[in-house]
Amino acid sequence: MSLEKTEIDTLVIGAGQAGIAMSEHLGKLGIPHLVLERKRIAERWRSERWDSLVANGPAWHDRFPGMEFDGFSPDAFVPKEDIADYMVAYAKMVKAPIQTGVEVKRVVRNAGESGFTVETSEGVIQAQRIVAATGPFQCPTIPAIAPKDAGLTQLHSAHYRNPAQLPEGAVLVVGAGSSGVQIADELQRAGKQVYLSVGAHDRPPRAYRGRDFVWWLGVLGEWDAAATKPGKEHVTIAVSGAHGGHTVDFRALGHQGITLVGLTKSFADGVATFDADLADNIAKGDENYLSLLDAADAYIARNGLDLPEEPEARKRLPDPDCVTHPILSLNLAEAGITTIIWATGFTVDYSWLQVNALDAQGKPAHQRGVSTERGVYFLGLPWLSRRGSTFIWGVWHDAKYIADHIATQRKYAAYQAAVPETATV
Known part of the structure; x- marks a missing residue:
């Protein structure tokens, strides 16, 4: 469908959870808008995640306020395809004006007049405001240390689908956040010999004293924290909704048969080297785990809640041999490793947004999603607010704040347009 000569007040780019939420709030405020999506609604949930992925939070929590998941209990962990279907249904419910199959190629500010010119695969749009709702998972990142050995299969977690996709042989999974842990576990259960490189991480309990950890973070005010704690800026969270939801326990993974190693340092001549930090990383994850248990116990005592005690939660397995005798270097061929999976995160790409809204590193410059470039907004990013x-x-909730900001700016613009220019003598 051609968009040539389309004019719109607010253009939302991206129809994932951020774009849909933005459309709902703009619609409630009566703000004319259009949402563009280059593929399908919630595409990344469908085609950029592994087959068995489920939500890391229970259905009662990880959803929009206006709709529950149909066919799932509140405590279920919803599979990725059902999450994508939920997004489609929600967009329909809020009557989001979404155009799929349209790629935004370039956005520039108009010279001498308000608004922006937006070049798309289906024509040019004029928009007064731009909301970049493309999220944080845009460009899979594989670090520069990746070996150049043509005989190795290497892929990012965004491109991993299932164990049958991989060649015969052992697997090294680099990165022990939620994705790396779940993929390593799935591969080991499928009969693969798996090595898992474990860096710094937070490790919350899946549940404690009858409440999921997302509830604990809520009542303890952690979800509303406005900034990361010093030293935690790049720490991943090891949590899983797989197999009905369970606490990630690296010692249990080691006893299960996964070989744990420290942070991956380098590759040279077919040999991988690892930092001697495995035990320390696991110990710091334990500290994070125990600190949440302590905070939960204190909250229960302070508020007189009748929740069952759970002394078993503080017990820990003995360290597996791979922790007490850590591997610091590994000959990949001798270990039979034929695949490396990089669960090493993503970067953003706003090269299409050619306005003064990015810092020197190409990252959004904003305050709660309101950009340094007037009329440009960002939504769906970590720690946005x-x-x-x-x-x-x-x-x-972030989308509501931005929609309210847009509504206020429209009121100022309407006043300016309504007041005639002062006559001059």
Whole structure:
């Protein structure tokens, strides 16, 4: 469908959870808008995640306020395809004006007049405001240390689908956040010999004293934290909703048969080297785990809650041999490793947004999503306004703030247009 000569007040780019939430709030305020999506609604949930992925939070929590998941209990962990279907249904419910199959190629500010010119694969649009709702998972990142050995299969977690996709042989999974842990576990259960490189991480309990950890972070005010704690800026969270939801326990993974190693340092001549930090990384993850248990116990005592005690939660397995005798170097061929999976995160790409809204590193310059470039907004990014900003419910609240800001700016613009120019003598 051609968009040539289309004019719109607010253009939202991206129809994932951020774009849909933005459309709902703009619609409630009566603000004319259009949402463009280069593929399908919630595409990344469908084609850029592994087959068995489920939500890392329970259905009662990881959803929009206005709709529950149909066919799932509140405590279920919803599979990725059902999450994508939920997004489609929600967009229909809020009557989001979404055009799919349209790629935004370039946005520039108009010279001498308000608004922006937006070049798309289907024509040119004029928009007064731009909301970049493309999220944080745009460009899979594989670090420069990746070996150049043509005999190795290497792929990012965004391109991993299932164990049958991989060649015969052992697998090294680099990165022990939620994605790396779940993929390593799946591969080991499928009969693969798996090595898992574990860096710094937070490791919350899946549940404690009858409440999921997302509830604990809520009542303890952690989701509303406005900034990361010093030293935690790049720390991943090891949590899983797989197999009905369970606490990630690296010692259990080691006893299960996964070989744990420290942070991956380098590759040279077919040999991988690892930092001697495995035990320390696991110990710091334990500290994070125990600190949440302590905070939960204190909250229960302070508020007189009748929740069952759970002494078993503080017990820990003995260290597996791979922790007490860590591997610091590994000959990949001798270990039979034929595949490396990089669960090493993503970077953003706003090369299409050619306005003064990015810092020297190409990252958004904003305050709670309101850009340094007037009329440009960002939505769906980590810590946009709080710790919960990247969650479905969190992005919904961020979208409301941005929609209210847009509504206020429209009122100022309407006043300016209504007041005649002062006559001069």
